Every structure is written in structure tokens, then in C-alpha cells.
Amino acid sequence: MNSKNFAAVKGMNDLLPPSIESWQFIEKAAREIFGNYGYQEIRTPILEDTALFVRSVGEGTDIVGKEMYTFTDRGDRSLTLRPEGTAPAARAYIENNITNKEPVTRWFYMGPMFRYERMKTGRYRQFYQIGAEAYGALDPAQDVETIALVDVFLKRIGVPDVMLRLNSLGEQSTRPAYLQALRDYFAPQAASLSPEAAATLERNPMRLLDSKEPALQPLIAGAPAIVDFIDEASKAHFAEVQRLLTKLGIAFVLDRTLVRGLDYYSRTTFEFVYQPATGENALGTAGTVCGGGRYDGLVKDLGGPEKPAVGFAMGLDRLVLLVEAAGARKPSRPTLFIGTFDGPMRDEAFVLVTKLRNAGYAVDFDPRGGKMKRQIERAIKVGARFFGAYGDAEHTSGKLGLKNLDLPDATDNKVEVAVDALPTWLRETAASG
Ligand code: AMP
Numbered sequence: 001m002n003s004k005n006f007a008a009v010k011g012m013n014d015l016l017p018p019s020i021e022s023w024q025f026i027e028k029a030a031r032e033i034f035g036n037y038g039y040q041e042i043r044t045p046i047l048e049d050t051a052l053f054v055r056s057v058g059e060g061t062d063i064v065g066k067e068m069y070t071f072t073d074r075g076d077r078s079l080t081l082r083p084e085g086t087a088p089a090a091r092a093y094i095e096n097n098i099t100n101k102e103p104v105t106r107w108f109y110m111g112p113m114f115r116y117e118r119m120k121t122g123r124y125r126q127f128y129q130i131g132a133e134a135y136g137a138l139d140p141a142q143d144v145e146t147i148a149l150v151d152v153f154l155k156r157i158g159v160p161d162v163m164l165r166l167n168s169l170g171e172q173s174t175r176p177a178y179l180q181a182l183r184d185y186f187a188p189q190a191a192s193l194s195p196e197a198a199a200t201l202e203r204n205p206m207r208l209l210d211s212k213e214p215a216l217q218p219l220i221a222g223a224p225a226i227v228d229f230i231d232e233a234s235k236a237h238f239a240e241v242q243r244l245l246t247k248l249g250i251a252f253v254l255d256r257t258l259v260r261g262l263d264y265y266s267r268t269t270f271e272f273v274y275q276p277a278t279g280e281n282a283l284g285t286a287g288t289v290c291g292g293g294r295y296d297g298l299v300k301d302l303g304g305p306e307k308p309a310v311g312f313a314m315g316l317d318r319l320v321l322l323v324e325a326a327g328a329r330k331p332s333r334p335t336l337f338i339g340t341f342d343g344p345m346r347d348e349a350f351v352l353v354t355k356l357r358n359a360g361y362a363v364d365f366d367p368r369g370g371k372m373k374r375q376i377e378r379a380i381k382v383g384a385r386f387f388g389a390y391g392d393a394e395h396t397s398g399k400l401g402l403k404n405l406d407l408p409d410a411t412d413n414k415v416e417v418a419v420d421a422l423p424t425w426l427r428e429t430a431a432s433g
Pocket residue numbers: 084115117122123124125126127128129261288289290291292313314315316317318
């Protein structure tokens with residue numbers, strides 16, 4: 001048989017220990033905090049009808065134009081690995097008739113998304129998002145609630161130096177006038193644009209504002225801003241969003257160029273961007289950790305009733321990089337590692353380890369047994385806090401001598417604990433660690 005070394009698909013990463021603990025830490029914090037805000041978790045399929053994304057995200061966008069993983073299944077259906085979570089959530093919201101069951105629905109999701117993108121630090125082809133969607137409320141308080149949720153969440157997981165950037169896109173109905181203004185503005189420069197930028201101008205001029213091409217930046221800076229084209233109701237809404245943010249003590253900057261890369265947004269759009277004042281940027285140029293906004297037309301566009309909605313998605317991969325760069329998280333460790341002796345006492349030690357584990361304590365041992373020196377080395381390797389051997393003497397006396405592996409040998413680093421008292425000792429020791 002031929003042997004072949006397999007590798008993960010380009011842009012798709014294995015998430016392994018110890019880093020997986022940062023993922024779990026962030027996911028756990030999300031479940032807690034989102035729950036406090038009244039958001040309930042949903043899980044939708046990874047695959048959706050391709051048309052769902054074409055219809056919602058928009059034909060002229062990068063995602064639909066060149067980033068989707070689309071294939072035909074054995075039943076001749078065109079399916080797509082979801083590139084984002086808002087359209088699937090809206091599909092589920094409509095299909096399950098939630099629209100009629102309650103006036104306001106607040107959902108969150110977390111899971112993998114797929115985009116065929118150019119890779120760099122913080123940008124992958126399979127990446128993970130934590131997102132939230134709130135349906136049913138047109139009030140600015142709903143926009144601000146979602147922003148407050150992201151704000152507190154980022155603070156709680158210890159992500160520093162994040163700035164909230166805010167803009168309003170107004171109603172979809174004011175979009176054509178703005179697009180025309182953009183075309184008029186860029187048209188005289190068309191000859192000097194790169195082929196890619198020229199194509200974007202042709203396809204979807206708003207996307208040009210997202211371009212990272214250095215040569216384009218001065219031109220983008222002087223472009224007409226959508227916020228100057230929005231309707232009166234959207235202006236009032238935007239003012240109210242800003243007032244409420246100030247009331248809640250959430251700092252923000254207005255960003256007239258913030259249009260976001262998906263078509264379904266209307267009115268409020270926002271991003272949380274990582275911008276360390278000094279030192280290295282752990283995200284390189286992929287600084288946006290969260291993007292969101294209102295999309296009042298989406299539910300109707302997808303065949304549902306008229307339902308306003310607002311939501312966001314955070315990039316979990318990027319949050320992990322930032323949490324790890326902040327270095328505040330300690331890896332979890334076994335509280336106790338039990339050394340075993342060959343012979344009948346191995347079984348007794350195994351029974352003890354299992355009992356303690358089943359009672360809820362992090363206790364480890366080496367299933368291979370062997371030399372005690374090697375077992376101690378193993379205990380140190382897995383980060384155990386205490387080590388104790390369990391053999392004839394311990395079995396007879398009912399007591400275990402435990403060595404604190406965090407303290408050097410020359411110090412008073414031993415404690416004696418009765419086997420019966422181990423659960424209490426483990427509970428107190430774990431709590432003190
Ligand atoms: P978007 O759905 O494009 O608004 O993205 C929302 C957030 O998801 C971004 O702010 C990023 O943090 C994250 N994100 C988007 N695309 C990627 C990617 N290819 N790799 C990693 N994170 C991503």
C-alpha cells in the first residue's frame with residue numbers, strides 16, 4: 001500500500017490543546033453573558049441552499065462573487081458551506097414560524113464559517129464566529145443592546161484596546177442616490193484604478209470603500225459619505241443610538257467610511273477594531289474582531305414578514321489570538337497525580353483515582369505504570385500541582401504523603417492527607433489554585 005502524508009486543507013486549522021482551552025473559555029463566557037442579555041443559542045446546519053446567500057449577502061459582494069464553497073450534491077442541488085450566520089438564522093426564524101410566536105426574538109450562535117479568502121494572520125478559510133441576532137424591535141435601544149453585549153463580552157474575556165466604530169447607512173431606498181454619487185466621484189479616476197478596483201467600481205461601488213489598496217486610500221478618504229445621504233428617520237435613529245451609547249458609558253468613534261461588506265445592512269453599522277496604542281498588533285492587519293448592524297429588510301427579502309432586525313458576528317479565531325497575547329489565562333491543571341506500583345496495589349490506586357475523578361476532581365495517573373521517577377516526570381509534564389504515590393504503606397495506613405510540585409525540593413513541600421479526607425482536601429486545594 002502507498003503511504004501518503006495527509007495535511008489539513010489549506011486555510012483550515014486543527015484546534016488542539018493547550019490552545020483549545022482559550023476557545024472553551026471564550027465560548028463559555030459567551031454562553032453566560034449572552035444568556036444574561038436574554039439571548040438563546042441556536043444551531044443551524046453548516047450547509048444551506050446556495051440561493052440563500054446569493055439572495056441575502058448579495059451578488060455583488062466578495063463573499064458571493066468569489067469566496068463561497070459551493071458544490072452540487074448527489075441530488076443535483078446547489079449547496080454552500082455557510083460563509084456567515086445571519087442568513088441561516090433568518091432562514092430558520094422564518095421557516096420555523098418564530099415570527100408569529102413572539103414579538104421579539106433574541107438568538108445567538110457559534111460555529112464554523114467558510115470563505116475562500118487569501119490567508120494571513122487572523123484570516124482563514126474555515127473560521128469561527130460567535131454571532132447574535134435580535135428580531136422584532138425597530139428601537140435604537142435594540143441596536144445599543146447588541147453593542148453593549150459585545151462591549152461587555154470583550155471586556156470580560158480580557159481583550160484590551162478595542163475601539164467601537166459606528167456609522168449609519170440609512171434606508172435601502174436612499175442607496176441608489178448614494179451609489180450614483182459614488183460612481184460620479186470615482187468615474188474621473190477610472191483610468192488610474194487597478195483592474196480589481198475598476199471591476200469593483202463597476203460591480204458594487206460601495207465595496208470600493210472597503211478596499212485596502214494603499215494607493216486608493218486618499219481617494220477613499222475624500223469620497224462622498226453615505227451618512228450624508230440618509231433619510232430623516234434614519235438620522236434621528238442614529239442620533240438616538242449615539243445618545244444611548246453615551247448614556248451607557250460606551251465610547252465610540254464615528255466612521256464615515258464604514259459600509260461593511262454585506263449587502264443586507266441598513267441604518268446602524270458598527271465594528272469593534274483592535275488597535276493597540278503601543279507594541280505589536282497580534283492581529284496584523286486583520287484588526288476587526290466584530291462586525292454588525294441593522295438589517296431591517298432581510299427577513300422580508302427572504303420571504304418572511306416585515307421584521308426589523310439587528311445583529312453582529314465576532315471572529316472567534318481573532319479573539320483567541322488576543323486572549324492569548326494578553327497572557328492572562330492560566331492553563332487548567334490536575335490538582336493531584338497519583339503514582340502507582342506494579343502488582344495488586346495498581347488496581348487499588350486505579351480505583352482511588354477513578355473515585356476521586358468521579359466525585360468531580362481533576363486527578364491524573366500514568367496508565368503505563370512503571371518507574372516512580374518517570375511517573376513524577378509525567379506529573380510535572382502535565383502540570384499537576386501535587387504528587388503522591390499509592391502503594392502498600394498508604395493502603396495500610398490510610399494516609400497519603402503529597403508533594404507540592406510547585407515548590408522546590410529543599411522547602412517544606414510535603415503534606416499528609418488521609419485518603420478519606422482527599423475529597424475535602426482536593427476541593428479546598430482546587431479552590432485555592
Ligand atoms: P463579517 O461576517 O465579514 O462581518 O465578519 C465578522 C467577523 O468575523 C470579522 O470581524 C472577523 O473578526 C471575523 N472573520 C471574518 N472573516 C474571517 C476569516 N476569513 N478568518 C477569520 N475571521 C474572520
